Amino acid sequence: MxxxxxxxxxxxxxxxxxxxxxxxxxxxxxxxxxxxxxxxxxxxxxxxxxxxxxxxxxxxxxxxxxxxVFFGAGVQxxxxxxxxxxxxxxxxxSMTKPVTGIAAMLLIEDGKMTLDQPIADFLPAFANMKVQNTPDGSITDVRPAKGPITVRQILTHTAGLGYGIIQKGPLRDAYNREGLFGGQVSRLPIPGLPTTAPAPGLAAFADRLATLPLVYEPGTRWSYSVGLDLAGRLIEVVSGQAFDAFLKARIFDPLGMxxxxxxxxxxxxxxxxxxxxxxxxxxxxxxxxxxxxxxxxxxxxxxxxxxxxxxxxxxxxxxxxxxxxxxxxxxxxxxxxxxxxxxxxxxxxxxxxxxxxxxxxxxxxxxxxxxxxxxxxxxxxxxxxxxxxxxxxxxxxxxxxxxxxxxxxxxxxxxxxxxxxxxxxxxx
CATH class of the missing domain: 3.40.710.10 (DD-peptidase/beta-lactamase superfamily)
Incomplete structure (x- = not known):
């Protein structure tokens, strides 16, 4: 094929x-x-x-x-x-992303976190992040981040986080190796997509992500990322509910979705x-x-x-x-x-x-x-x-x-x- x-x-x-x-x-x-x-x-x-x-x-x-008004053509x-x-x-x-963003805003409305609060307040593993000296270069040639990752930044792709579908070189390979994917495609092997197993849950996803360097300093550049996937884990910790349960209770059920x-x-x-x-x-x-x-x-x-x-x-x-x-x-x-x-x-x-x-x-x-x-x-x-x-x-x-x-x-x-x-x- x-x-x-x-x-x-x-x-x-x-x-x-x-x-x-x-x-x-x-x-x-x-x-x-x-x-x-x-x-x-x-x-x-x-x-x-x-x-x-x-x-x-x-x-x-x-x-x-x-x-x-619904109108269309063709078959399923x-x-x-x-x-x-x-x-x-x-x-x-990725049309999931605005749903997750709104879910996070509900917790801000509840007073359980703020837009500019460091996520390390809830996910301590992100307290001392490192940044690649050369974006998409070595993942060992790194420096301490100048500032913390905030809630605002993970919702807006400005946290400096990477994406396996965006990055190149060692960092992309590390994302794939750790199963830090942004979604699923098929049971079938698809050429060009990684064959490693995904992380076994949001907690593991976040913990593994915290061990890898950032591509950019937090708050300095817009770069498409796994920020909204990480937001799912943040929502779990802050709300005390599983992410999918929170979405159902606060958005899907009230709207009849x-x-x-x-x-x-x-x-x-x-x-x-x-x-x-x-x-x-x-x-x-x-x-x-x-x-x-x-x-x-x-x-x-x-x-x-x-x-x-x-x-x-x-x-x-x-x-x-x-x-x-x-x-x-x-x-x-x-x-x-x-x-x-x-x-x-x-x-x-x-x-x-x-x-x-x-x-x-x-x-x-x-x-x-x-x-x-x-x-x-x-x-x-x-x-x-x-x-x-x-x-x-x-x-x-x-x-x-x-x-x-x-x-x-x-x-x-x-x-x-x-x-x-x-x-x-x-x-x-």
Missing amino acids: NMMVSRRTLLGGLALGSAGALLPRAALAWKIDGAALYPATSAFIKGFVDRRELAGTLAAIGKGQDAP SNDSPTPVGPDTLWRLY TSTGFRVPASDVARFTTNYAPMGGALLPIDPATSSIYLDQPPVAYGGGGLVSSARDYDRFLAMLLGEGTTGGVRVMKRETAQLAMSNLIADSVERKGTFIDGQGFGAGGRVSLANSPGGEGIFGWAGAAGTIGFVHRRLGYRAAGYTQIMPSDAVPFQSKFGETFFKDVMA
Whole structure:
């Protein structure tokens, strides 16, 4: 099998790409009023199925607190006639990050920690971190960090932590060797992905991470990292609850997100998607729904990339954000906490040139648009490694998400052009 999964596979689809994947033509899955209300977006997502580049696509768009409009095309899997829909289950990957960021903000609202509190107050192993003298160079040529890692920094990718999908050389090898992954892909061996076992839990994940050097001084540079995965362990320690239990109690249950979690129960396999990779003009199933790695409880509840959810569920989360902490008569967090979470939490001094947020800001687990950003101010959200994307536009009063399953996510420009296409409809 001549297929290599590059580092960008798990990045959250932040670049353009193309593929000529061939698959059976599938019928339009949802014939609601999406085509009339959002014609550009409807034609855009349907086109990938018509051109046989993707098995299935779905959009979920809501204005204010109105009910969302779902529209899509295609099927959950090429070997299944089941059309995609609002309750289809998708691998969110890095769209998990804003959920984890909001969970951490709830503990700040509770007064159990503060944004600028050192995480070593709760995770002592991080008290005396070292920094590589040469980023991605030797992991023994190091110096003491000039300052502590704070809660703010792990939520905004400014702690100096690394990522196995970003780093190179000895540090990347050490992350892979220690099982410090940001998510799971398949039971199948995938060329280009590490074959070592993941850390056996969030506690072990954090302890192992603390033994490795930082890439950059805390608070100096934006660098995509395992910070939100570490935040999961911080949430466990601060709250006294398992991370997944905290998410369920404080976010999922109040919002009625009954289809969101870190694994897919056997009873829900019939609405789960297959994940694909393009190969030789076809789509190769790298994680078939019926034998998916997500059918088992993962060793780590990855706060940076582990959730599976439906478009209906994730829209409820986005509606809560757009409602500044409340939706459907349920208040999950205070207005000021929600506003803070979706604001730019990084200082102007933080270096971000050449990164995924060049010219933009970052909040609690998601990108924050600035006045000169495409689309203007008010956007908060993030994307996932298998092609999903979700955001709120607070200034325009919309929430939007696009769903498909392909890795790398930039194999086709579904994710990278979804927001731009959505704005065409809204501005029209």
